[in-house]
Amino acid sequence: MELMRIKDLPITADLAGFAAVVGVIALGAVAWVARGGLTRRWEHLVGLLGLWMVIVGQYMGLVSSPRERMMGEVGRILYVHVPSAWLTMLTFTFTCAFATFFLFSGKRHWDHLVEATAEVGVVLSILLQATGMLFAKPTWGVFWDWDPRLVSTTVMMLSFMGVLTLRGLLDDVDRRATWTSVGSILATTSMIVTYFSVRWWRSIHQMQSSPDTVADPMVFVLRWNAFAFLFLTVWFVVQRARLSARREALDAPPALPEEVPA
Amino acid sequence: MNDASRRRLLALGALLIGGGAVGWMSMSTMGDDLVYYMSPTELVAKGEAGRDATVRIMGLVAADSVDWRPQEQLLRFRIDDGQTTLAIEGRGAPPQMFREGIGVVVEGRLGSDQVFRSHDVLIKHDNEYQPPQEGEHPGDIYKTLAEGS
Amino acid sequence: MTPEEIGGGVVSGGWTYVMVSYAATWILLGGYAVSLWRRHLATTREEAQGGSP
Structure with missing residues (x-):
């Protein structure tokens, strides 16, 4: 029975895996920016790998993976819904990290990455909502309900859309970068609430799945698709960050070099 | 600064x-x-205050309690939270995943006759995903679960 | 639709939901890739014109 609040459940294994992925990418990003950022186009390889993995992953999801015991064929939606959920969370985590990096360092690379991750995260969260609704109708019986998980996910999506809208309204490059970052850090609150919503409150949405609750052949397909989404997301983010850098150079050519200590 | x-x-x-x-x-x-939903125990504990207000309750569909009359579109079953059992009466067929032993979130009102009249039955399933077992056909699951419980 | 029997507990069919979900993935991710590509192209054109007018 899940009638109590499930606050005290161990989440360590869950978060440890997440932290490992976050750590590896964060180190990569820091190293990349330290070496001068957007100089080489290495990301197309990652993008092609992601594309190939998505094609294979969708074949596995649609054809070769087994039906779910109770959900039948509809269970296959898991393989696009759960990766989009993971990657939405991961991407917004990096929006928050890059925003913090920007505010502390003032380096423009971080601002471009904030804009890029926020926009890609919004795209992923739209996919998350769309697949979630299509999953909910045949299983729960409704497309949408005023449930804590669904409402908090929507708040998260709208928060980051709001941050991007705010960014579009500001013309001054410095103010734009600063307030995008502040807004992103505040919007991240809604992402953390979304993650914990199924533990803090009663919800029709089930708890996060883990390898303990998903059968092995399905875990493999799920992981494959998650990595496919991860590589595509990295490609999107780098492409988008390059675009930000190009636009900025075009719209506001730097008048003065960055402050150099005497 | x-x-x-x-x-x-x-x-x-x-x-x-x-x-x-x-x-x-x-x-x-x-x-x-x-709360998004209450348990039957919590609803009954509210006494008069819990009557005739639209609420959601969640529990497991009790064994041998489902009575479906397709001609009248009438669905009766009981839900159970381990302490309290509540009779539910609704119209229309429930979602396909409905079966004895599964979690449901029912929206409706508790009448003075202690029968909960629902206008919506939603399924709350757990986070387990498994392929069908060897030689298992969709219809059999219901039977094995009924025997197992 | 009035099913005679209920309580099977198993979703039958539902391929439409599956196909729409997978199609949504392609449309959204593919659409976003196209949008990135087009914005890069537009930027290249503007750079060739020597900055914004």
Whole structure:
């Protein structure tokens, strides 16, 4: 029975895996920016790998993976819904990290990455909502309900859309970068609430799945698709960050070099 | 104050506000009054106050309790939270995943006759995903579950 | 639709939901890739014109 609040459940294994992925990418990003950022186009390889993995992953999801015991064929939606959920969370985590990096360092690379991750995260969260609704109708019986998980996910999506809208309204490059970052850090609150919503409150949405609750052949397909989404997301983010850098150079050519200590 | 230290101050402020908000939400009991659903026990404990108000309740569909009359579109079953059993009466067929032993969230009103009249039955399933077992056909699951429980 | 029997507990069919979900993935991710590509192209054109007018 899940009638109590499930606050005290161990989440360590869950978060440890997440932290490992976050750590590896964060180190990569820091190293990349330290070496001068957007100089080489290495990301197309990652993008092609992601594309190939998505094609294979969708074949596995649609054809070769087994039906779910109770959900039948509809269970296959898991393989696009759960990766989009993971990657939405991961991407917004990096929006928050890059925003913090920007505010502390003032380096423009971080601002471009904030804009890029926020926009890609919004795209992923739209996919998350769309697949979630299509999953909910045949299983729960409704497309949408005023449930804590669904409402908090929507708040998260709208928060980051709001941050991007705010960014579009500001013309001054410095103010734009600063307030995008502040807004992103505040919007991240809604992402953390979304993650914990199924533990803090009663919800029709089930708890996060883990390898303990998903059968092995399905875990493999799920992981494959998650990595496919991860590589595509990295490609999107780098492409988008390059675009930000190009636009900025075009719209506001730097008048003065960055402050150099005497 | 120069730009750099102003930015750092803003960062600290945003992190503190964000972290504080999350911390507060994790500790607060705000959610307790705004529950998405109640258990049958909680609803019955409310006594008169729980009657004739539209609420959602969640429980497991009790064994051998489902009575479906397709001609009248009438669905009767009982839900159970381990302590309290409540009779549910609704119209229309439930979602396909409906079966004895599964979790349901039922929206409706509790009448003075202690029968909960529902206008919506939603399925709350757990986070387990498994392929069908060897030689298992969809229709058999219901039977094995009925025998097992 | 009035099913005679209920309580099977198993979703039958539902391929439409599956196909729409997978199609949504392609449309959204593919659409976003196209949008990135087009914005890069537009930027290249503007750079060739020597900055914004």
